[in-house]
Amino acid sequence: MDRSRLPLNALRAFEAAARHLNVTRAALELRVTQTAVSHHIKLLEDQLGAPLFRRLPRGLTLTDEGAALAPTLERFASGRLREIVNVGVVGTFATGWLLPRLLDFEALHPDVDLRIMTNNNRVDLAGDGLDLAIKYGDGAWHGTDAVPILDAPMTPLCSPGLARRLATPGDLWREVLLRSYRPDEWKLWFDAAGVATPPIRGPIFDASPTLASAAASGVGVALLPVRLFEQDLASGRLAQPFDLCVDTGRYWLTRLKSRPETAAMAAVREWLQQAD
Helix, strand or coil: CCHHHCCHHHHHHHHHHHHHCCHHHHHHHHCCCHHHHHHHHHHHHHHHCCCCEEEECCEEEECHHHHHHHHHCCEEECCEEEEEEEEEEEHHHHHHHHHHHHHHHHHHCCCEEEEEEEECCCCCCCCCCCCEEEEEECCCCCCEEEEEEEECCEEEEECHHHHCCCCCHHHHHHCCECECCCCCHHHHHHHHHCCCCCCCCCCECCCHHHHHHHHHCCCCEEEEEHHHHHHHHHHCCCECCCCCCECCCEEEEEEECCCCCCHHHHHHHHHHHHCC
16 A cells, blocks of 8 residues: 555654654654544554554564565654654763764755664663664663663763862872762772772762763863764863873664664664774
8 A cells, every 4th residue: 555645643653663662652752642543543543554553561562564565664854855864862961072073964864764762771671662773782682682882982081170189090009089870890990000099989970971061160070982072182171190090991873682783774884883
């Protein structure tokens, strides 16, 4: 059947329900009732002559027909057919690397409608209705395909005033060392520097941008991926007192193994792998 003749509201209802696998969440996103979403899906199923979902006690699952339709579903936007790709992005990567390059992606792929949702690296691809997620770590996540996209060596960053007090790594013993929720990072850096790790009692932050803001304000020294804070270093907001960097992980593009890669998802992956 010619997909352009299918009812647009029904396609929207199906796309949202397929992404969330939940009628209630789809209805909240579309700002309609659950009954309206169910009605639109039933209308689409009748027109296609095939069931698109199996109803479960706690949600939905796609039938073979629904799984075949979902990846190829396109919407009209600004007079152009565009395929939606929902991407979860850890906030540091979003602000320090992705956002300055988005115009390049738009120019290369005008048929892809990229939807970006930031997080603090704790993300549930299925539960959050995401096609892809950019995460920091070692790439070992159960049930997930992970493609490395950016190395992110860590180094101490702080305010310029505080940096003037730091001549050697040992001088950090006198300073407040700000922490992320990954407790071993400072030890890895001090081990690489050949210096004993001091007691680390500084505040703990769940996101690197907040950690960087605290460091820029003079609260203490933060261990951060220097490549994602180049603008802060260039502007003088942050300073890098030492050249030594240590690898504690990298950024990965992740996708559920159960989620087939669409042409638009492949375009995002290839662009991320090739972009500088």
